[in-house]
Amino acid sequence: MSGRVPAASGGLPDKRRAISEAARRVFGREGYARASLDVIADEARVAKRTIYNHYTDKEHLFLSVxxxxxxxxxxxxxxxxxxxxxxxxxxxxxxxxxxxxxxxxxxxxxxxxxxxxxxxxxxxxxxxxxxxxxxxxxxxxxxxxxxxxxxxxxxxxxxxxxxxxxxxxxxxxxxxxxxxxxxxxxxxxxxxxxxxxxxxxxxxxxxxxxxxxxxxxxxxx
Amino acid sequence: MSGRVPAASGGLPDKRRAISEAARRVFGREGYARASLDVIADEARVAKRTIYNHYTDKEHLFLSVxxxxxxxxxxxxxxxxxxxxxxxxxxxxxxxxxxxxxxxxxxxxxxxxxxxxxxxxxxxxxxxxxxxxxxxxxxxxxxxxxxxxxxxxxxxxxxxxxxxxxxxxxxxxxxxxxxxxxxxxxxxxxxxxxxxxxxxxxxxxxxxxxxxxxxxxxxxx
DNA sequence: GTCTATACCGAGATAGAC
DNA sequence: GTCTATCTCGGTATAGAC
Missing domain, CATH: 1.10.357.10 (Tetracycline Repressor, domain 2)
Structure with missing residues (x-):
């Protein structure tokens, strides 16, 4: 099961985009194993919890990106x-x-x-x-x-x-x-x-x- | 500095070769960050300490290999x-x-x-x-x-x-x-x-x- | 002096709880 | 958003054995 979009109504896809972009940067810079979700959350200016809200885990995040x-x-x-x-x-x-x-x-x-x-x-x-x-x-x-x-x-x-x-x-x-x-x-x-x-x-x-x-x-x- | 050969007495450094070969396998299979020295030591049938006897650290081991x-x-x-x-x-x-x-x-x-x-x-x-x-x-x-x-x-x-x-x-x-x-x-x-x-x-x-x-x-x- | 075995430490990771 | 449980890893220390 892939990441789910939070809500069609007021849920901001901004967060999702921010996570996606930050993840791309960090995965590219550090490689998969070295990349940490803390850093991704930090660069996306998002709580780490929010990442798990959109993507089930690190692997799904990477594959999606x-x-x-x-x-x-x-x-x-x-x-x-x-x-x-x-x-x-x-x-x-x-x-x-x-x-x-x-x-x-x-x-x-x-x-x-x-x-x-x-x-x-x-x-x-x-x-x-x-x-x-x-x-x-x-x-x-x-x-x-x-x-x-x-x-x-x-x-x-x-x-x-x-x-x-x-x-x-x-x-x-x-x-x-x-x-x-x-x-x-x-x-x-x-x-x-x-x-x-x-x-x-x-x-x-x-x-x-x-x-x-x-x-x-x-x-x- | 780089790894040093243990003894110049003429005996083959089989341990070193075993480490080198195991390291090549594991680094290739797992990638650098995921590869663990415990696994390398295990596959080389060598104590982990022995690795540090030949190579100063993980990075030198990888570069040497x-x-x-x-x-x-x-x-x-x-x-x-x-x-x-x-x-x-x-x-x-x-x-x-x-x-x-x-x-x-x-x-x-x-x-x-x-x-x-x-x-x-x-x-x-x-x-x-x-x-x-x-x-x-x-x-x-x-x-x-x-x-x-x-x-x-x-x-x-x-x-x-x-x-x-x-x-x-x-x-x-x-x-x-x-x-x-x-x-x-x-x-x-x-x-x-x-x-x-x-x-x-x-x-x-x-x-x-x-x-x-x-x-x-x-x-x- | 080198190798084995194991236990250990600190750092940093994922994932989830609060 | 913070906090924590749990795990793994790199590297060291401490034993004894060849």
Whole structure:
């Protein structure tokens, strides 16, 4: 049983949000085992009792925060895809801008990626359904959502591939994943210039692999 | 300071090894904060006091085990590189075999990668010099050591690139890193068939990017 | 002198009672 | 919101045994 919302009438969801945000910060900063509910209550400016009022125990609190975080990042990525990949004017430029924004999130939202690292650390101890939920809501699903955009681009002959999902995974691999691994998922932030280099060169490699005309002027469409 | 070897008399420090191995298992299984010295002592079949005889405290024990593990994996990778990349007979075959062996290590040495995940979880809390030590001894250094092999292959006109280190990173990105990320660093092992698919296709992509003559009449920039 | 075994201390944690 | 019961952990101390 998950945390219950206190009351539909006058119950303030403010407290719940405060707890959720504080929990995300503390879990990300300290890791699961080290994080104490006292500190979370303190940072949320809430009595510890109130936490137990909304979440049954520490584990439920963590899992709830984890799924919320996954949803948030998935939504953020969706917005980025809409902004950069819906209308393509210059494929290389648009892909680069998209991947760059996506990669910059690693350094711009350190508390979120700290939570992601904490989740990774707990993956083997997570209940199976929760893990599946996280994988369905989190980064892996964000990866999948890229495929339709690439497919549309391919429909306009700007890219060529057999399998849109594999192409999407390739793009992620060549850009985002490289940033993630080299920065230890944001734990050791990379200089902006390095991120730019990784992304631009990654996109170039992606286009060499998947652009219909590898080299010269792309005058089609 | 670090743990000291008990006696120089020549007797094998079996106790120390037992502690080290048990610590690696427990730290990998439980994470740093959850791992208790009582359990480590128990699994090592050693009195808890003996641990403090070899290592000053929990933190030193963890760091020592981490560096040992990093060295072990670096050495294992070095052996793989010597086996597969010293003499090239068929570039695609040899690269594929190398990357496959490398990737299989993820599923074949689960306890080691569990420790790697624990290290990742602690990265932000690690003292800077220790982090640098781990990066110098661990996977990042293994990546770097790939570059000279690729350079030799390029010297024989089997590959073409400007920067051997970047090419090495590309190969890692297209193969190993993909496996690592999708398996959560081994926490959720991938089926062997999936690993094979990732590796073979990754190597193919690498060769499309860096082989002087792809397969057909194609001229590169 | 090292290892074993056990008991012990203080700090800090969860969870719940008041 | 405070207060407390109970637990676990890191680390130490104190025994004796090889």
């Amino acid at each position: 984890a799924v919320e975080g996954a949803d948030a990042v998935t939504e953020a990525v969706r917005v980025l895809m809409e902004r950069h990949l819906r209308k393509i004017v210059d494929l290389e430029e648009d892909l680069t801008a998209f991947c760059l924004d996506r990669a910059r999130a690693v350094t711009e939202f350190p508390e979120h990626f700290a939570l992601v690292r904490t989740i990774h650390a707990e993956v083997t101890r997570l209940p199976a359904p929760v893990l599946e939920t996280w994988m369905a809501h989190g980064p892996p699903s964000a990866h999948q959502r890229l495929a339709p955009y690439l497919q549309k681009i391919a429909d306009r002959q700007l890219l060529r591939f057999d399998d849109a999902e594999k192409a999407a995974n390739r793009l992620n691999t060549l850009t985002m994943n490289d940033v993630l691994i080299r920065s230890f998922y944001g734990a050791v932030p990379l200089p902006e210039s390095v991120v730019e280099e990784i992304i631009t060169e990654g996109v170039q490699a992606f286009l060499r692999l998947y652009a219909p005309l590898p080299d010269t002027h792309d005058e089609q469409v | 981490a560096v040992e593990g990093a060295d072990a994996v670096t050495e294992a990778v070095r052996v793989l590189m010597e086996r597969h990349l010293r003499k090239i007979v068929d570039l695609e075959e040899d690269l594929t075999a190398f990357c496959l062996d490398r990737a299989r290590a993820v599923t074949e040495f689960p306890e080691h990668f569990a420790l790697v995940r624990t290290i990742h979880a602690e990265v932000t809390r690690l003292p800077a010099p220790v982090l640098e030590t781990w990066m110098a001894h661990g996977p990042p250094s293994a990546h770097q050591r790939l570059a000279p092999y690729l350079q030799k292959i390029a010297d024989r006109q089997l590959l073409r690139f400007d920067d051997a280190e970047k090419a090495a990173n590309r190969l890692n990105t297209l193969t190993m890193n993909d496996v690592l990320i999708r398996s959560f660093y081994g926490a959720v092992p991938l089926p062997e068939s999936v690993v094979e698919e990732i590796i073979t296709e990754g190597v193919q992509a690498f060769l499309r990017l860096y082989a002087p003559l792809p397969d057909t009449h194609d001229e590169q920039v």
